[in-house]
Amino acid sequence: MKKKILSTLMCFSVVATTIMGCGANTNETTNGGSASSTDAGANTQSGSESADSGDKITLSIYTQYADDDTKVPYDYAVEQLKEAYPNVELNLIVQAQDDGQTLKTLAATGQLPDIYQASTDVINTFRESNQIMVLNDVAESTGFLDKLYDANKDLAYAEDGNIYAFPFSGQEYVLWYYNKALFEEYNLEVPTTYDELLNCVEVFTENGITPLALFGQEGWNTAAAYDVIATRYAEGGIKALDEGSASITDDGYVKAAEKMEELVAAGLFQEDATTTNYDQASEKFLSGEAAMFINGQWYIEDATKALGDDVDWMFYPAADAASYEAGKAVFSGGGSASGFAVNPDSENAALAAEVAEFITEKYCEAKVMYRHNPLVAIDTGKQPDSEYPAMMQKLSDTLPTITATTKFTWGLTNSTFNDAIQSESQGLVSGQFTAEEFIEDIADTME
Amino acid sequence: MKKYMGNKLAIFLFVLPALAIFIAFDFVPIIQVFTYSFTDWNGLTTPNFTGLQNYFDLFTDRVFTTSNRNQLIFAIVITVYQMLFATVFAITISDKKMKGRKFLRVAYFIPVILSVTVVCQLWSAILAGDGLLNQFVKLFNSDFKQNWLGDRYNAIYVIAFVNAWQWMGYQFALIVAGIKSIPSDYYEAARIDGCSNVLAHRKITIPLLAETYKFCLIISLTGGIKAFTEMNILTGGGPNKSTYTLTYMMYNAAFKKSDYGYGLAAASVMVLECMMVMLLINFIFRDKDQKKEEEKARRKRSA
Amino acid sequence: MRKDGNNKILHYIFVAFCWIYAAFSLYPLIWMLFYSFKTNQEIFVTNPFGPPWPLHYENYVTAWTKYNVPLYFLNSLLVSIGTVAITIFCALLFSYATSRMVWKLKTFTRLFLGLGMFIPVQAIMIPVVKIVQSFGLMGTRWSLIFPYIAINLAFACMVYYGFFKGIPMELEEAACMDGANIYQTFFMIIEPLVRPATVTLVIYIFLNAWNEFILANVVVGSISELKTLPLGVLFFQGEFTTDWGGMGATMVIASFPAIIVYSIFSEQVESAMTIGGAVKG
Missing domain, CATH: 3.40.190.10 (Periplasmic binding protein-like II)
Structure with a gap:
């Protein structure tokens, strides 16, 4: 019995000294090289490597x-x-x-x-x-x-x-991607109005296809989904709300919330959208299990790689033909x-x-x-190593006609509003929060 | 004897290392958390004292009510589930006649070994809209198909289940260890008296493990109150913050909104809630402790 | 036990339940292994639950080439062992003093330390890192070990407290009469009695330290020589997309040592328990 205890204790102390030894060693090397040790983490690092390389x-x-x-x-x-x-x-x-x-x-x-x-x-x-x-x-x-x-x-x-x-x-843009092949298979036109969109939703759902795969676990995607609707009614979208130049109780925003509620109820998004992550939703779209997808223009490269000519993006649908045409110049997203x-x-x-x-x-x-992404901040004077994908070409052609953009959630400056729009739009997507609650809660938060 | 067990130097030496580390790396930070909860600190700037403002805001925040409700549900679900299954399995495993008991013992503990990320990934695949569970349910009755993790009111029960399922193994291991430390002649005596196995356990194991149970109760309840990781991975707190807890509020305020002071107020309330639960449990178990002592004394006399 | 037919059927149902539950507990292990050989498409759409085919073993190759697995492994091991050894040592002594020895403030001291159970790491992170810095521990493994000890201490003390409480007082009385001093009594008579608790705690604390991510990322995330295995997952999380298969491979690499440690120690549990059982109350 005595031996056992002794050995246990020995173990403790041996281990302790071993670690102490290792710790001390690391300490020496890190301190040895750095000129001042006031700014621990980053500088000890630079010190340790500059020590032996002149x-x-x-x-x-x-x-x-x-x-x-x-x-x-x-x-x-x-x-x-x-x-x-x-x-x-x-x-x-x-x-x-x-x-x-x-x-x-x-x-x-x-x-x-x-x-x-x-x-x-x-x-x-x-x-x-x-x-x-x-x-x-x-x-x-x-x-x-x-x-x-x-x-x-x-x-x-x-x-x-x-x-x-x-x-x-x-500048970056929220694009409404769709699978051309699926739309052709079911003889559907690319929707321009919400009524047409609802028709598409009905056909796809009947055939066991998710109309639009949303990755609603990420608040920015649900906020973008709300924004693409809101910009059809009120040009400023979530950007105007962020800046305080518009109020969530304004007619356009209320209408947008009601429209979104209606679309959710009709089954535009998959039922478990609020717990779907990006990769889940993306794989659904890329494998043809979902017909539409909302994501930034950076997704063009991946989408083209997986779906080739079968994928394209559409202008966001609107309430009627007139607002659809007018809305073509307004994009969700921005720099x-x-x-x-x-x-x-x-x-x-x-x-x-x-x-x-x-x-x-x-x-x-x-x-x-x-x-193959020309939408970078500066003029690089470089050319891509191959041609731009068709969707990027289409976007470049559209760029000159774009008159207004909004913001991605990470570009918003009011962190209270940012937090609210992300979670409240997720509530709308879940189908368990009404448009009324959505408007009321955001209005409350903003006070 | 009293002097022997009251050796001042020994007490000092025994208590010091633990207390020193605790005070330096836990208690001082806690004090800072409480202090900063009365300020508008954003994590970086010099904080300004704002009095009870953060607390007033917190109590009127509608997510505060949701969070507390969720914590309560979470705590109750995991407590009932873990204590029930842990006891049943521990007693089963301790029965020498049970075949494959070594294997079962390892198996029940496996979820504890895996990281929370793995376990949550598994369950989110099982609970997804077209996941394993819904496919299974559809075989019997398609009306029963559920949006398990996306429900505003019920998702919290599902998340609690995932947590309970993963950590049951730990309480199980503790109770098994407890049973093993009970001298086997207690059971022999019970058998001679003609007690059945179940009865012997009810009369001996559970009362003698009162301390272990008290401890299990504390970790389950407080574990529920401070839950965070499972929500973060499974639902991200959604839909619309309906699966938030106070720890989640703290995380969201401190890191997403750079409102550290407010976040720390939420954390402080949570710590106070945990403390109250612990004191309450200690209070409830106090009488039981005395009874146990008496029981022991009686057993000794009769032996 | 009375063995009428009804009881027997119930018994079989119960045994079957025990085994089904065990299968459910083992499934994540197999699932994780499958997962680590799959692509995102298989994981989310085509084959979420079945065995992987073809085997995407390149997930392991990527994991192995993206970061220094042996070094991370060594760091994890040293940090975990250090944490376990010191926590167990401190908790044993502390709990003995607060449960069996006689002094005034013992209940208060015990509950005071119990506070440590309730603190979410995220809340105390900034103060803890500052304290680690002020002790000059930055850039050493102690910068992780001490906070980890503090995090696990309260829990360990509570477990030990329960076990110490259950030991009859006569043991110390007898030892005292035999002329042993308090230190001898503790290390030779009392400590062996709580071995089952020690073994369970070793496993638990080891796992906690082994899997810890948040603090490790902040404290050693910028020091490549000190990074621990859980930090490997960072190499698979992009701005938008995550390489789940690669994450799976990283998690398998990180988990298997833990599983091995557990299987070794779970054998130890058995033998430790026979010692505990041999001492009669």
Whole structure:
């Protein structure tokens, strides 16, 4: 018995010292290289790697790196960076899909990376606490502002007129995709009015096909679904509500909510839409189990790859033919002030700002060349490595006629409204909340 | 004896390590949470004191009522489910005559080992509109097909079930460990007295494991009150926040709306609720504790 | 037990139920394995529940090439073992003092520590990281181990408390008469009696530390030498789309060590229990 206890205790202490040893080692290497250890996380990192590589400077960057849409541009940018800035190395910190929880915690605890991808919400929060660098001069000196398309000028500037992030995405649009083959199979015309849409819904449902696969677990998709209807009645859509230039109790918004309620009741969306995630809904659409899909224009590449010529997008249906035609010029979606931002407390802040600008340009180039997406923030002067997909061509042709856009939820500036529209529109999609409740709740919240 | 068990130095040495770590890494943060709940902190800026404003806003928030209702349902469902099944299975496994008991013991514990993400992914596939459960139900009666996770009022029961199902294995393991630590001559004595197995367990196991049960009750109830992960993965709190809990409110306010102060007010209320439940359980079980002592004394005399 | 026919049928139904429930408990394991060999299309549309065919073993290849699996594994292991060892050690001592020893504030102290059970990690994250920094632990594995200990401590103490309460007081009386001091009594007589609880707790705390994601992401997410296995899933979550098959592969890689640890320890449970049973009350 005695032996057993002794061995247990020995175990404890051995383990403890082992870990202590490991911990101490790591500590040494990290502290050894860094000039100042005040800014723990990000800088110890850069220190540990610069220790043995002479003049190399490592910058930490917090960005997405998972699917082709995020991996291709990043890899391209890193490759280009090696030539332009041979002494700079990037330490990638993969962004988590957590509503900014990680980034905000890193900021609150002084561990902000040198360069990070900032959303509108992050920009607005961080500039209050001076944790995001003003990039006005860098944007000027690097020529970023000259390359920026005129239409995208507003994307670079925050509400206070300063530049806090280099945007790489340009104006983006919510497209109403549909499966041409399915519409032909059931002899259906592409709907232009809600009555025609209801007819399509009826035919598809009878044949066991989901009319429109929504990924309603994500609030932005249900908000977009409401917005494509709302813009048919009130041009400003959710953007006007966000800015406070319109009220949810206005006639157009009420009508839109009622229409949406009617469409939901008719079965436009799948029954479990509010618990469907993006991949579920997308696979449904791509495999021909659903006839329509609402998503951004960035989906063109994936949709074309899977469905080829069988997929297209339509102008949003409206109440009648006249408003359908008029509405062709108004799209849901739009750009958002977001992009690569710089930590002003970084040891190499000036360099980081330059690198952030450089990466932004390379992101745009990669998106044009390899992702066939010309809707980037700046004029890259690059050509895609193959022809644009038909849907993208159609969108480019339509662009000049677009007179107004709204916002994606991540471009909204009023976080209270943003939260409300996402959850309340989800309520409408579930079919268990009435249009009346929808209007009342949002009106209450906005007070 | 009293002096022996009241060795001041020993008590100090025994209590110190745990208390030091707890105070540094848990208690100090808790105090900060309470403090910040009286401010308009956004997580980054210097907070301004706003008094009870966050709490007033919280109590008038309509999601607050929903959250509390959900927590209550969640707590009750998981408590009943876990304690019932854990007890039944633990007693079954402890019966040496049961075939394959080693295998069963491992099997019941498997869901605990898997991460919550895996378990929730599995159940969301099963509970989806055209998922396994609805296909199964359709075989018998198609009217019974349900939108299991999308229902405004009932989704919370389904989510509670998923949680209860996953963590039942843990309470099961605790009760099995408890049964094993009961000296076997108690059961022998009961058998000689002519007690049936079930009766022996009711008279011996359950009273002797009162502390374990008390503990299980606390983890189930408070686990229900602070539930978050399952909602986050299975429904995202929806539809329209109808499966929110206070922890979810905290998460939403702090990270989506950058309104940390408000979020921490929700968290503080939740912590207070948990504390009240714990104190209540301790109070209810107090009499039972005394009875148990008496029972033990009586057993000793008769033995 | 009286064995009339009715009772026997009921008994068989009950046994059958036990086995069906066990099958239900094992299914997620098999499902996860299947899942890790599938593409998104198979997972969501064509084949959500059946065995995968063809095997998309490239999910494992991607997982293996996207991040340093052996290093992450080692980090997870060290952090988990450190957490388990220290938590168990502290909780044993603390619970013994608060359950069996005689002093004034023991109930208060016990309930005070019990507070730790109710705190959602998200709420205390920012203060905890700041404290970890102020102790200069950043950049070491201790930056995860100490918060994990704090998170698990309350739970462990509560479990032990219940077990200590159930041990008859006569044991210490006898030990005292035999001239053992309190430390000897604790380590040689009392501690072995709660082995079943220790084994269950080792498993539980190990799993908690092994699967923890939120805190790990914030504390070591930017330090590639210290990342733990759960952080691997980040490499599969894009802005809009998620590679679920790759996630599945990552989760299989992360879960199997845990399952192995459990199977080893569950054997230990049996032997530990025979020790516990041998000591009579």
